[in-house]
Amino acid sequence: QQQFVESGGGLVEPGGSLRLSCEASGFSLDGYAVGWFRQPPGKEREFVAAISRLSYRTNYADSAKGRFTISRDDAKNTVYLQMHSPKVEDTAVYYCAAVGARRPLYTTDRADEYTYWGQGTQVTVSS
Numbered sequence: 001q002q003q004f005v006e007s008g009g010g011l012v013e014p015g016g017s018l019r020l021s022c023e024a025s026g027f028s029l030d031g032y033a034v035g036w037f038r039q040p041p042g043k044e045r046e047f048v049a050a051i052s053r054l055s056y057r058t059n060y061a062d063s064a065k066g067r068f069t070i071s072r073d074d075a076k077n078t079v080y081l082q083m084h085s086p087k088v089e090d091t092a093v094y095y096c097a098a099v100g101a102r103r104p105l106y107t108t109d110r111a112d113e114y115t116y117w118g119q120g121t122q123v124t125v126s127s
Contacts, residue, residue, distance in 0.1 A: 002026040002116050009121030009124055010097030016117055020081040020117055030054075030074040036081045037111055039120075045048040045108040048094070049058035049081060057105050063089075086125045093120040 008020040014046035022034070035050035049060045049070040051116055069082040079096055108114075 001021055004098065004116055004118035006085060006094065006096055006118040006121040009094060009123045011124045011126065012083075012127050014087055014125055018083045018086060018123065020083070020094055020096075020121060020123070021078055022080070023076070024098065024116075025071050027116070028074075029072070029077045029079070029098065031100060032098040032116075034070075034072060034079045034096060034098045035105050035108065035111075036050055036070060036079075036094060036096050038090075038094045038123075040089070040092040041111045044097070048110070050107040050109060051079065052107045053101050053104045055069070056057050059109065061109070083123070086123070088125050091123060091125050093122050095120045 004021045012018045033052050036048040037045050038048050039045040047061050048064050051058045067084050072079045084122045091114045097116045098116045099114045
């Protein structure tokens with residue numbers, strides 16, 4: 001059974017740092033592009049960042065550029081989202097998702113293109 005399990009969420013102060021992890025089980029992540037999405041309270045799910053196979057390409061939402069870093073360790077079957085200097089408006093449930101990718105440069109910011117999703121992890125940014 002293919003699964004994604006996110007971890008690392010919690011309460012963080014504005015200007016702090018937090019690293020989210022997303023470990024895949026039941027399938028090998030190296031054939032997949034992976035994305036992070038989030039759903040703030042009362043809002044729609046939105047794209048945060050994505051990374052291609054072999055880390056050839058990354059792309060970020062404008063809100064994440066310069067503050068968040070997506071990375072992957074295929075040996076550990078895990079993808080990460082490092083959050084630097086989070087803001088109160090980054091408060092949300094964060095989800096990781098994976099999509100099979102034949103082209104090594106492929107990434108997408110469209111949620112409907114992703115096949116596997118994690119259950120989400122809550123991130124609350126507050127002083």
